[in-house]
Amino acid sequence: MTKLTLKKATAFASPRLKQSxxxxxxxxxxxxxxxxxxxxxxxxxxxxxxxxxxxxKTCEFDDKAEAMVLLDDGILQYVFNxxxxxxxxxxxxxxxxxxxxxxx
Numbered sequence: 001m002t003k004l005t006l007k008k009a010t011a012f013a014s015p016r017l018k019q020s021x022x023x024x025x026x027x028x029x030x031x032x033x034x035x036x037x038x039x040x041x042x043x044x045x046x047x048x049x050x051x052x053x054x055x056x057k058t059c060e061f062d063d064k065a066e067a068m069v070l071l072d073d074g075i076l077q078y079v080f081n082x083x084x085x086x087x088x089x090x091x092x093x094x095x096x097x098x099x100x101x102x103x104x
Contacts (some may be wrong), residue, residue: 043073046089056093066099067092 044050059065071091079085092102 043071053091053093056095058095066096067094067102 053070056068059068069090070093071089073090074086074088076084076086094100094103
């Protein structure tokens with residue numbers, strides 16, 4: 001007569017099942033991650049120009065500057081079927097007529 005032995009069944013018996021559950025947990029957690037949602041209070045809203053920016057006539061660190069970059073803000077995100085997309089916002093103050101090339 002042969003002996004029958006019962007194997008203990010566990011929830012994580014196979015490595016393939018462990019990998020699948022870890023991947024599912026990682027995927028579930030990634031839906032709630034928002035790494036690029038940075039609400040920086042120093043970045044002004046679009047179209048909001050301060051009085052100091054309008055009255056600025058010369059650059060503090062370069063007296064011969066033709067134009068000055070006041071704001072350079074961007075968001076890089078992945079778009080399905082398109083790849084990476086960069087949305088960039090630049091605010092430039094033109095200080096004299098030679099700086100008009102920066103406006104193009």
